[in-house]
Amino acid sequence: MNLKKWVAAATFVFTLTSYADNIVPVSEETHSTAAALRDKAFKDDSAYEILKSLTTEVGARHPGTPGEKAAIEWGVNKLKALGFDKVYTEDVKMNGWLRGVETAEIILPSYQKMIITALGRSKSTPKKGLEAEIVHFKNYAALEQAPDGSLKGKIAFISNRMERFKNGAGYGPANIARSKGHEIAAQKGAEALLIRSIGTDDHRNPHTGATNVAMGYTEVPAVALSNPDADQLVRLLEYGHTPKIRLNIQTKDLGPIVTKNVIGEITGSERPDEVVVIGGHLDSWDLGTGAVDDGAGVAIAMATASLIKSNTDKNPRRTIRVILWGAEELGLIGARAYAKAREEDGSIANHIIGSESDFGAGPVYGLQSSNNISPNALHVVDTMASLMGELGVTRRPGNTSGGPDMIPLAALGVPAINLMQNGTDYFDLHHTPDDTFDKVNPENMRQNVAAWTVFTFMAAQWPGSFK
Numbered sequence: 001m002n003l004k005k006w007v008a009a010a011t012f013v014f015t016l017t018s019y020a021d022n023i024v025p026v027s028e029e030t031h032s033t034a035a036a037l038r039d040k041a042f043k044d045d046s047a048y049e050i051l052k053s054l055t056t057e058v059g060a061r062h063p064g065t066p067g068e069k070a071a072i073e074w075g076v077n078k079l080k081a082l083g084f085d086k087v088y089t090e091d092v093k094m095n096g097w098l099r100g101v102e103t104a105e106i107i108l109p110s111y112q113k114m115i116i117t118a119l120g121r122s123k124s125t126p127k128k129g130l131e132a133e134i135v136h137f138k139n140y141a142a143l144e145q146a147p148d149g150s151l152k153g154k155i156a157f158i159s160n161r162m163e164r165f166k167n168g169a170g171y172g173p174a175n176i177a178r179s180k181g182h183e184i185a186a187q188k189g190a191e192a193l194l195i196r197s198i199g200t201d202d203h204r205n206p207h208t209g210a211t212n213v214a215m216g217y218t219e220v221p222a223v224a225l226s227n228p229d230a231d232q233l234v235r236l237l238e239y240g241h242t243p244k245i246r247l248n249i250q251t252k253d254l255g256p257i258v259t260k261n262v263i264g265e266i267t268g269s270e271r272p273d274e275v276v277v278i279g280g281h282l283d284s285w286d287l288g289t290g291a292v293d294d295g296a297g298v299a300i301a302m303a304t305a306s307l308i309k310s311n312t313d314k315n316p317r318r319t320i321r322v323i324l325w326g327a328e329e330l331g332l333i334g335a336r337a338y339a340k341a342r343e344e345d346g347s348i349a350n351h352i353i354g355s356e357s358d359f360g361a362g363p364v365y366g367l368q369s370s371n372n373i374s375p376n377a378l379h380v381v382d383t384m385a386s387l388m389g390e391l392g393v394t395r396r397p398g399n400t401s402g403g404p405d406m407i408p409l410a411a412l413g414v415p416a417i418n419l420m421q422n423g424t425d426y427f428d429l430h431h432t433p434d435d436t437f438d439k440v441n442p443e444n445m446r447q448n449v450a451a452w453t454v455f456t457f458m459a460a461q462w463p464g465s466f467k
């Protein structure tokens with residue numbers, strides 16, 4: 001071997017050794033405990049029972065309503081009853097908004113009632129409603145193309161349908177009409193905005209949802225039509241009619257209110273300051289009882305931590321912090337406040353890894369990790385995926401923020417994983433009156449908790465760094 005080859009070989013061996021030095025293996029014990037937890041969780045109905053209680057004994061949980069107040073109390077009491085070591089709440093200031101009257105009718109060319117709902121923070125129509133012809137746009141981009149001021153005295157109607165995908169990929173492209181359509185409609189001079197619901201069903205249920213307004217009101221009244229009603233308008237247009245609509249929306253700006261993040265912890269036995277964050281959002285839209293969005297996530301996270309706690313006398317090394325996020329639907333309000341406070345007090349550095357369950361109650365099929373996870377921790381995520389293999393979960397490529405309420409934490413560099421759920425039917429129910437407990441399959445809830453116990457336990461117990 002010449003010198004050059006020797007140096008190359010020695011460098012290679014040295015690199016391998018130092019790489020191996022940084023890799024903290026998953027111990028036999030951690031591996032077998034995670035497998036046992038998974039098997040135990042798969043036979044345990046506690047998440048289903050927690051969800052039943054939340055959706056039945058509390059119901060809808062929209063910020064600023066008695067339902068939200070009851071949910072916060074429910075969360076505190078339930079976390080205590082489940083044996084969490086520490087239970088507390090954190091106040092979050094926000095602006096409240098409530099829906100009131102919402103009716104719509106086609107008055108020409110024939111009289112027909114329509115099923116509609118106001119979008120979040122929609123402004124009211126005049127007290128007696130308004131009457132106007134609709135102008136049809138095939139999508140948001142088409143509305144953008146209309147000349148400014150060209151819709152004076154008209155209602156802008158956007159009719160494109162959200163596409164159905166297992167991973168919900170149709171949501172983002174369709175959603176812009178809901179979030180920003182009101183601004184463009186106002187710019188074009190329209191009296192109001194009417195959109196086809198952002199949903200994949202064919203039921204006569206409208207889908208509500210947030211607009212991009214943080215406080216106050218949308219620029220014009222902004223309303224979603226049920227899918228069959230949107231189809232009806234499109235057919236009338238195809239017959240060559242110009243439908244005239246009567247619309248009455250009355251909503252209320254509640255001004256400043258306080259919501260809360262509800263937090264329960266399983267205190268770490270060796271590194272209590274290091275935190276693994278899991279959770280779901282406690283608030284829901286007001287139309288249904290928030291079973292799939294996001295009572296399921298709340299229940300999965302609570303059951304996961306509680307199962308880990310009750311499994312042995314000794315808690316995992318790190319603290320498991322279950323956060324029932326407040327006011328997600330109106331713009332991740334609780335999550336933003338939480339992240340801002342941790343950035344300011346520096347405790348963001350102790351957030352080791354996190355994830356939120358907020359994509360319904362379908363089974364988990366994939367495990368993704370964020371790009372910022374240390375290469376030396378990827379083998380742990382791979383081990384989690386292999387332990388979840390029996391549940392039908394496989395390791396998936398792609399970056400993730402770990403769920404909506406994790407976005408502010410991910411933006412501050414907290415590593416995240418995503419337990420990808422089958423959301424093929426999620427947008428049939430999402431934000432509708434049909435989001436109710438009966439839609440949830442108990443076996444899928446068990447499967448979710450089984451996967452979540454593997455992730456949560458290993459993240460809290462494996463002593464290496466994810467950063």
Ligand SMILES: [Zn+2]
Binds near residue numbers: 281
């Ligand atoms: Zn949600």
